[in-house]
Amino acid sequence: MRICPVGSRALLLECADGAEVEDWRAELWRRREAGELVAVDIVPAARTVLVDGVPDPERTAELIAGWTARPAAGSGNGPLVEVPTVYDGEDLPAVADLWRVDVPTAVRRISGTELRVAFCGFAPGFAYLSGLPEPWAVPRLPSPRPRVPAGAVALAGPYAGIYPTASPGGWQLVGRTELTLFDVRRDPPARLVPGTRVRLVPA
Structure with missing residues (x-):
């Protein structure tokens, strides 16, 4: 997974495949709900996850780089x-x-x-x-x-x-x-x- 800045308020996570996208989408949503991540929106795509509306992209990138997305995080638990x-x-x-x-x-x-x-x-x-x-x-x-x-x-x-x-x-x-x-x-x-x-x- 690679993290790239997008403008002054967003980050783009570039993933290897759709399974890794799902892992990171669920992990980031969980972190946001727990108050560990401040972001306005988390938007998955085919091979990327956009983390939008972050107050400090550089600090947020450092945080995310230190996390590990659990395999199939949240899979099977959605509505x-x-x-x-x-x-x-x-x-x-x-x-x-x-x-x-x-x-x-x-x-x-x-x-x-x-x-x-x-x-x-x-x-x-x-x-x-x-x-x-x-x-x-x-x-x-x-x-x-x-x-x-x-x-x-x-x-x-x-x-x-x-x-x-x-x-x-x-x-x-x-x-x-x-x-x-x-x-x-x-x-x-x-x-x-x-x-x-x-x-x-x-x-």
């Missing part, structure tokens, strides 16, 4: 959200073919795996869900669709995701949900935040 999912996505048969199984088996694989929000991005409320085994990674579409409907459940690379609003997208569509994932009137607006456990339960 669980069950997302009722209708598995009728137009790319589901293609995903099943890639996995060399039939469609019912593909559905059981997805719905039977507990996922976790690794980070959010792309669009407000769009959560990148990790936890699918590496052999189940699927490619993005060669050309993105001009419009993917809100609530579409999809796979791309090692992640699953749910489109919170209608938007272009190149992920493989496997299902859909009626659950509202982003609402500016809610606090927090995003239903799925980093660390949340997610199950895509057949509706």
Whole structure:
């Protein structure tokens, strides 16, 4: 892990992989709750963790450098959200073919795996869900669709995701949900935040 300054009030932790990102995200959140870290926000991404709003970046970097992120810190302890999912996505048969199984088996694989929000991005409320085994990674579409409907459940690379609003997208569509994932009137607006456990339960 490498720590880099970002402006005058933030630090960026550069990690080796997504597992290390999750370890540091959970460790930093725990330290902040315990009063050992002063920061306005902790924002994980695919390979980095942004620690924003620190009063003294140099001193904070020294503190973090002296800490060790416990393996899988906080993993499995986040709140669980069950997302009722209708598995009728137009790319589901293609995903099943890639996995060399039939469609019912593909559905059981997805719905039977507990996922976790690794980070959010792309669009407000769009959560990148990790936890699918590496052999189940699927490619993005060669050309993105001009419009993917809100609530579409999809796979791309090692992640699953749910489109919170209608938007272009190149992920493989496997299902859909009626659950509202982003609402500016809610606090927090995003239903799925980093660390949340997610199950895509057949509706």
